[in-house]
Structures are given as structure tokens and as C-alpha cells.
Amino acid sequence: MYAIVDIETTGGYAAANGITEICIHVFDGEKTSTVFSSLVNPHQAIPRYIQAMTGISNEMVAAAPSFEDIAERVYELLSPNIFVAHNVNFDYSFVRASLAACGYTLNVKKLCTVRLSRKLMPGFPSYGLGNLCQSLGITISDRHRAGGDTAATVEVFRLLLARDPENFISKSLARNSKEQMLPPNVPKDHFDKLPYTPGVYYFHNEKGKIIYVGKAKNIRYRVNSHFSSNSDSRQRQNFLKHTHAISFTSCGTELMAHILESTEIKKFWPAFNSSQKRPEQLFGIFDYVDQKGYLRLAIDKTGRQVQALASYPNMTEAQSALRQLIREYSLCPRFCFIQKQSEPCGDSTDYDCNGACEGLEEPQEYNERVEAAIKALDGERSSFAIVERGLERDDRSCVLVWKGKFYGMGYLPGDISITEPESIKEYLTPFRENMFIRNLVNLYASKYPDRVRWLGSVTGGTAASA
Numbered sequence: 001m002y003a004i005v006d007i008e009t010t011g012g013y014a015a016a017n018g019i020t021e022i023c024i025h026v027f028d029g030e031k032t033s034t035v036f037s038s039l040v041n042p043h044q045a046i047p048r049y050i051q052a053m054t055g056i057s058n059e060m061v062a063a064a065p066s067f068e069d070i071a072e073r074v075y076e077l078l079s080p081n082i083f084v085a086h087n088v089n090f091d092y093s094f095v096r097a098s099l100a101a102c103g104y105t106l107n108v109k110k111l112c113t114v115r116l117s118r119k120l121m122p123g124f125p126s127y128g129l130g131n132l133c134q135s136l137g138i139t140i141s142d143r144h145r146a147g148g149d150t151a152a153t154v155e156v157f158r159l160l161l162a163r164d165p166e167n168f169i170s171k172s173l174a175r176n177s178k179e180q181m182l183p184p185n186v187p188k189d190h191f192d193k194l195p196y197t198p199g200v201y202y203f204h205n206e207k208g209k210i211i212y213v214g215k216a217k218n219i220r221y222r223v224n225s226h227f228s229s230n231s232d233s234r235q236r237q238n239f240l241k242h243t244h245a246i247s248f249t250s251c252g253t254e255l256m257a258h259i260l261e262s263t264e265i266k267k268f269w270p271a272f273n274s275s276q277k278r279p280e281q282l283f284g285i286f287d288y289v290d291q292k293g294y295l296r297l298a299i300d301k302t303g304r305q306v307q308a309l310a311s312y313p314n315m316t317e318a319q320s321a322l323r324q325l326i327r328e329y330s331l332c333p334r335f336c337f338i339q340k341q342s343e344p345c346g347d348s349t350d351y352d353c354n355g356a357c358e359g360l361e362e363p364q365e366y367n368e369r370v371e372a373a374i375k376a377l378d379g380e381r382s383s384f385a386i387v388e389r390g391l392e393r394d395d396r397s398c399v400l401v402w403k404g405k406f407y408g409m410g411y412l413p414g415d416i417s418i419t420e421p422e423s424i425k426e427y428l429t430p431f432r433e434n435m436f437i438r439n440l441v442n443l444y445a446s447k448y449p450d451r452v453r454w455l456g457s458v459t460g461g462t463a464a465s466a
Helices: 047-054 058-062 067-078 088-100 113-120 129-136 146-162 168-172 188-192 219-228 235-241 254-268 316-326 363-379 420-426 435-446
Strands: 004-010 020-027 031-040 082-086 110-112 199-206 211-215 245-250 284-290 295-301 310-312 384-390 395-402 405-413 427-432 453-455
Touching: 004 047, 004 067, 004 088, 004 146, 020 088, 020 146, 031 067, 031 146, 047 129, 067 088, 082 088, 082 146, 082 395, 088 110, 088 235, 110 113, 110 188, 113 146, 113 168, 113 188, 129 146, 188 219, 188 245, 199 219, 199 254, 211 219, 211 254, 219 245, 254 395, 254 405, 254 435, 284 316, 284 363, 295 316, 295 363, 316 363, 384 435, 395 420, 395 435, 405 420, 420 427
Parallel strands: 004 082, 082 110
Antiparallel strands: 004 020, 020 031, 199 211, 199 245, 284 295, 284 310, 384 395, 384 453, 395 405, 405 427
């Protein structure tokens, strides 16, 4: 027997919303034996747009029973039967959560008439209940009300049973079938193609736009976990409702997947990703020659146009690094904008200016020390590669940090000698660095030193933190 269900709610996910109406038809495949229908007081306000769509107002449900009052009857109708609904995971999540709050545990098999319709009646422009019924010639007497939508779903399901010569519906109920938990709009072959490898996966909406990016040690297991639970969270309901396609990119290691995920989130800005979406602002040390020929250092926000000598996550760290260079190379604090132009240069005992700002030192002499500081800043930043297994038997994955900055990653032939950055760059894809990736790679290198191949200086110091 089938319990065909439709509900109306105050919102899109069960964790923070309630049921305002429920209708259940107990159906044996030919006729309906029992109909249960009731408005429900959700004990929270119904948003205006939902009132406009369903016609159910706060006044209508004020005197209606609470779900607790009907929970026993609902459980009696659902527990011995197969739960059927149009976009079943939405209805099931609400009903299951509401029953659980009343002390009842619902754990029944499910069928989704959206997924079944896509499989058994392909080719329609839309599988939303209203559009599908219009294509099938089924009249909905009371659209967006539980009673009318449930009656229409019964007729859709009746047609599906009649158009199932290969018993796809019965097979969908088998324990090893994924049909019960899959999003209604995602073809099953999208799941079947998912690999058991590290990588990044993408959820797309009906227009193909990426709405979520995730990384995984095992792509198939991770994607399935999004849909296999009975969570009533907003994220899961958004995934179920809006995901129409799934794609992926395999990576050799989980580290590479983590890096690619961060890059893709900042590239596509997916609607359902929340982390790593704040605009990131770095501060860098830059050099330029002034009108008098003096080579000067300054701190500014980093951008795409000019490459910084070194970059830092905040102004404080950038100033600390620059102050160290000023002290070690006797640079002018006024020329480096660490000290205000109106203050006597070198008034603090922390610095030892040779008078360049007063014209007492020639540009050539001063510039030699600035160039030495720049060289030290550049040399103190380490170059290294993290080398691990690749995608194929005869290659190796490589994550390259060049002069303290994340350069990129890719796959190296098994016979190539890893000696210096220039020898391996041609095999790698450059990536735009961000602080999340920089910290991730440095932490990984510290945790797994046996996977690191040093390619340059490893000298310490404040400037080396860049």
C-alpha cells in the first residue's frame, strides 16, 4: 500500500518551520481507501508570500489542531505504507520531524513522483506538479493546497504504475537502490559516474549555474552523504530543491582538492557556500623610484596590477616586516612611510637613518642598501614542492610554493628530477593565491615534512613569514 502525501508549510526546511496543512491518501494502486486531511496550527506566523501562494492565512490556522493533536492518526496512516510524494524528501523531512517531536519515529520506504516521472515519462519540459499535470491532462482542482495537490499526485502515480512494464518502481524500493534518497531533479547516472577518489564536486541548478562547491577525500561517499540522511536542515533542503546536476573534478590528493575547492568558491561565488566568501584583502611591500632617484619601499593593499615584493594578511604584519628591514639595512623610516614626513628622521633610537631624506646621502649609495633588503626579503622566502601520489600510476602530484608564495599545482612525469622551480613549472597550473591556501599549504608541509622537497632557502626571520 502507498500513502500519498502533500503538505503546506511556513517555509522551506523543517528545522525552523512548521506544517500548516496535510493530506494523506492511502492508495492500493487502483483506488483510494482512506483520505485524511487537516489544517494544522504551526504556532508561528505564515509569511505573506506563502499566504498569497497557498491561500492559507494565520486566521485560518488559529483554531486548527496542533500537529501533536493529529500525530497519532498521521503515524497510523504512514507507518505501514510506502511514503509517496512529489519531491518526496521535502514532505518526508517535515512529517518525520513533526512526528519525532511528538514521540513517533517514522522510518518507511519512499518514492518520489518527480524522479519516477523523469524516468518513466521522459521528455516533458517541466516536472513541477502543475506543469506535469497540464502535460498529462490531469486537472488540479485546488492548486497549492494539500488536498488538491495530493489528489493530483495520486493520478500521476496511477499513470506511473501503468507505464512501468519493467517494474522500475519496485526496483527503486530495493535496499541497494539510491532512488529513494536522490534529489528529484538529478539523473541517477550523475551519481553512478562519481569516483571513489579525492576531488571537488559541483552542484548545478536547472540553468547549469554552480550553486555549491565541495571537496572530498572520497567524492562518491561525500556527495551521497548530502542526500542519504534524513536531516531537516536548510542546507539539505536547498540541495534537494535546487540541485539539477552534479559534476566533479578528480584530484590526486585531498590537499589538492582542498586548494581547488577554495579557488573555485572564490571564482564562482556559489549561492549555498558560506565559508571563504568574504572578500580578502592582503597588504604588500612595494618598491618604486621617486623623482629624485631614490628607491623607496611602501606598504599598500595588494591588487592585480602590480606585484608586491611580499604580501601579508594584515597591516600589522606588513609593518613589522618592513620595520625589520629598516633596522637591518639602515633604511630611512620616512622614505619607507613608517615615520611621518613632518617628524625629524631617526628621532627614535630604533632606526639609524644616514640622511637620505635630508639629501645627505646620494641615491646610488642608499639604493644599494634598499636592493640588498629586497634581495634578502626575496631570498628568505622558501621555495618547496609537496610531492605525493598522482592520478595515474606513472605520475606524481605536485603543489609548488615559490619564494614563499603558493604558485600552483599539477602532475609531474614519474621520471622528472625535482631540483628547482623552473624545472617543474611547465607541468603545473598557476593558481591565484589567497591566505586560506597559503596557510593550508604551510600547515600541511609542517605536518608532513617527508613529503616536502626543498628547492630554495629555508632561512627564518620575520620577513620570511611572507
